[in-house]
Amino acid sequence: MIRVLLADDEAMIRAGVRAILAADPGVEVVAEAGDGREAVALALAHRPDVALLDVRMPRLDGLAAAAELRRAAPDVGVVMLTTFGEDEYIARALADGASGFLLKSGDPHELLAGVRAVADGAAFLSPKVAHRVITELSGGRLEHAARARRRAAALTPREREVLALLGRGLSNAEIAARLHIVEGTVKAYVSAILTRLDVRNRVQAAIIAYEADLVDER
Structure with missing residues (x-):
């Protein structure tokens, strides 16, 4: 059972997200918060697998809450709930090590997929969010893409497959099932990839994969 903390200051948004999560029998909402400070306290008390945090909340915003959780409860996977127009917040959350980014207006299946992925230790970016991050935040887009391709080129062919x-x-x-290798080998590849790319987590590596045009979105 995946245990989830849901934090958003809008009751209707919380109700909608809760209803989507309830459609998956393997997911349980163990606590709800209306502000960031309450979210941190409840996360420390309940130790959920995943914390779904709205970016903009009173008392303590979602970014500050995510940073506190990263320090106090690094085992809790953090997924940020965002809307278009909050690009600078997405950039800050990425730098702070959030594991997922989802649009409130996105497909409900993305919400469930994101929660499952982060609970499993993976990263998840809504395709629209990933595209927004790359095209809107990068500024010098071609320069970023070229740099990402150079960094990816330093990996072995198998490491590039894993990165994609x-x-x-x-x-x-x-990934292990897709490449017909054991999961322990994948963990070793991921660790090597993070080290060689000099990034902090899987989300930052995923951004490089997108920028280097390694990701087949089909």
Whole structure:
């Protein structure tokens, strides 16, 4: 059972997200918060697998809450709930090590897929969010793409395969099944990829995969 903390200051949004999560018998909402400070307290009390945090909340915004959780409860996977027009917040959350980015207006299936992926230790970016991050935040888009391709080129062919699948939000188990190798080998590849790319987590590696045009979105 995947245990989820849901934090949003709008009761209707919480109700909608809760209803979507309830459609999956393997997901349970264990706590709800209306502000960031309450979200941190409840996360420390309940230790959920995943914390779904709205970016804009009173008392403590979602980004500050995510940063506190990263320090105090690094085992809790953080997924940010965002809307278009909040690009600078997405950039900050990425830098702070959030594991997922979802649009409130996105497909309900993305919400469930994102929660499952992050609970499994993977990263998940809504395709629209990933596209927005790359095209709107990069500024010098061609320069960023060229730099990403150079960094990816330093990887072995197998590592690039793993990076491409990581960029699609696949878990270690899913990557292992896709490449017909054992999960332990995938973990070793992922660790090597993070080190060689000099990035902090799977989300940052996924962004490089997108920028380097390694990700097949079909």
